[in-house]
Amino acid sequence: MTSVAETGKGTRKKSASKMAVDADTKTRLIHAATALFSTKGIDGVSTRDITSAAKANSAAIGYHFGSKDNLVREVFSALAAPMNRTRLDALTQYEASVPADAQLDIEQVARCLIEPALRSASDPGHDAHALSRLLLLARTLPGPWVTNVLAEQYDEVFNRFISAFSRALPELDRETICWRYDFLVGSLLYASSYYYGQSRIARITEGKCDPADVDNVIDQLVHFAGGAMRCGAIGR
Amino acid sequence: MTSVAETGKGTRKKSASKMAVDADTKTRLIHAATALFSTKGIDGVSTRDITSAAKANSAAIGYHFGSKDNLVREVFSALAAPMNRTRLDALTQYEASVPADAQLDIEQVARCLIEPALRSASDPGHDAHALSRLLLLARTLPGPWVTNVLAEQYDEVFNRFISAFSRALPELDRETICWRYDFLVGSLLYASSYYYGQSRIARITEGKCDPADVDNVIDQLVHFAGGAMRCGAIGR
DNA sequence: GTCTATAACACGATAGAC
DNA sequence: GTCTATCGTGTTATAGAC
Numbered sequence A, B: 001m002t003s004v005a006e007t008g009k010g011t012r013k014k015s016a017s018k019m020a021v022d023a024d025t026k027t028r029l030i031h032a033a034t035a036l037f038s039t040k041g042i043d044g045v046s047t048r049d050i051t052s053a054a055k056a057n058s059a060a061i062g063y064h065f066g067s068k069d070n071l072v073r074e075v076f077s078a079l080a081a082p083m084n085r086t087r088l089d090a091l092t093q094y095e096a097s098v099p100a101d102a103q104l105d106i107e108q109v110a111r112c113l114i115e116p117a118l119r120s121a122s123d124p125g126h127d128a129h130a131l132s133r134l135l136l137l138a139r140t141l142p143g144p145w146v147t148n149v150l151a152e153q154y155d156e157v158f159n160r161f162i163s164a165f166s167r168a169l170p171e172l173d174r175e176t177i178c179w180r181y182d183f184l185v186g187s188l189l190y191a192s193s194y195y196y197g198q199s200r201i202a203r204i205t206e207g208k209c210d211p212a213d214v215d216n217v218i219d220q221l222v223h224f225a226g227g228a229m230r231c232g233a234i235g236r
Numbered sequence C: 001g002t003c004t005a006t007a008a009c010a011c012g013a014t015a016g017a018c
Numbered sequence D: 001g002t003c004t005a006t007c008g009t010g011t012t013a014t015a016g017a018c
Helices: A025-040 A047-053 A060-065 A068-096 A106-121 A127-140 A149-168 A174-195 A200-204 A214-230 B025-040 B047-053 B060-065 B068-096 B106-121 B127-140 B149-168 B174-195 B200-204 B214-230
Strands: none
Touching: A025 A047, A025 A060, A025 A068, A025 A127, A047 A060, A060 A068, A068 A106, A068 A127, A068 A149, A106 A127, A106 A149, A106 A174, A106 A214, A127 A174, A127 B127, A127 B174, A149 A174, A149 B200, A174 A214, A174 B127, A174 B174, A174 B200, A174 B214, A200 B149, A200 B174, A214 B174, A214 B214, B025 B047, B025 B060, B025 B068, B025 B127, B047 B060, B060 B068, B068 B106, B068 B127, B068 B149, B106 B127, B106 B149, B106 B174, B106 B214, B127 B174, B149 B174, B174 B214
């Protein structure tokens, strides 16, 4: 762990000295791609845009990733994994703070899901700023890169949060909870889209609803989620 | 076509006889573009894809629309206008059925918004099947075509439904209602995306939640909307 | 690993015959 | 109003020098 263990690779990587100190080409490419995808989409960015932004030559993507599509896959995974770890950690921590036989609080559970997403989506300096847009793209224009990657990154989140909501809402059947969870994800992604392009809601409400007040958006959405989840199942 | 009637070319459109019986080129282009955009996005479809699907020659889009972007605008408007007319008509009709000084029912108002969208999104034979995807694209990748067109088509819907929800929820401030309305739009668009590509919710719930049962999806979402709208404002 | 150069093709737009 | 042909530019991917 401390010494040689990590260097053994096909051709010996970087002699274990500087990791991301001055960012090697591959890392720069990933960062540049992330930033560009977040503002122009995937089809809207060419490999040349990326390599020139990363100050690499135009063949670098082919060399390091094989294809543009593989690059997209790596970018997406690199964004989704830490975001979901944050969510799951927050949920774990909250669950640990509640007695084992007690009900969970719906809003607290919802907050574990919502806050990390909106917090990073609203921060242009945060890498995960791009993530919600990639997720919306994955939903709207499923390209080849979507396959498996979405499932790998999100199935665990789904299962953990469905369990938590079930524990918060013991009287509600699982099917209803799954529907509402998914609807909530839609609201969350949509709200994340406030933070690129001009947001419609600010214009149409003449600034009364201002996405820039992130804390308020989070509170509003958490409350929205609470009300939606809490109401009784359909009697039909 | 038996004689000379169809040969008149210079000006003089179609001599007012057959309108869309055998679909002139311009109409065929719009239909082909709608279908293609709905499955491959806008950047994913070339003008040549459209003209060949419409069995027109490759210069037809330039001639009839001037540019690809104008075509996109026309496609979007042609889809959004009737959809929103349906929604507004449904709302008008419901409002007319309620005494002037009475409260409106939240679920009924929500249903006017939700049902037309999901009903057409889930029907592949319906032109507006493509609309929700274009709307998601407009949110994710705002291209030049978005400008003004979104506002023209949706501002009235926003204002009318905000008023209706306000009448249904007199104790709630307008700002909160606007937030919740917008979150609800996110859920609705996301739910519409069930109907292209493979839907995640069916897989992950092992078929327990099946988008193919459109009536159920509508009921679930209407109920979700009711619960979310109804709960009290944030006390803070 | 980095670079130049280019292959091989797709794009939107348009000119001009019919 | 429809067609062919093509212009100019863009794309991804790759071959080969260093």
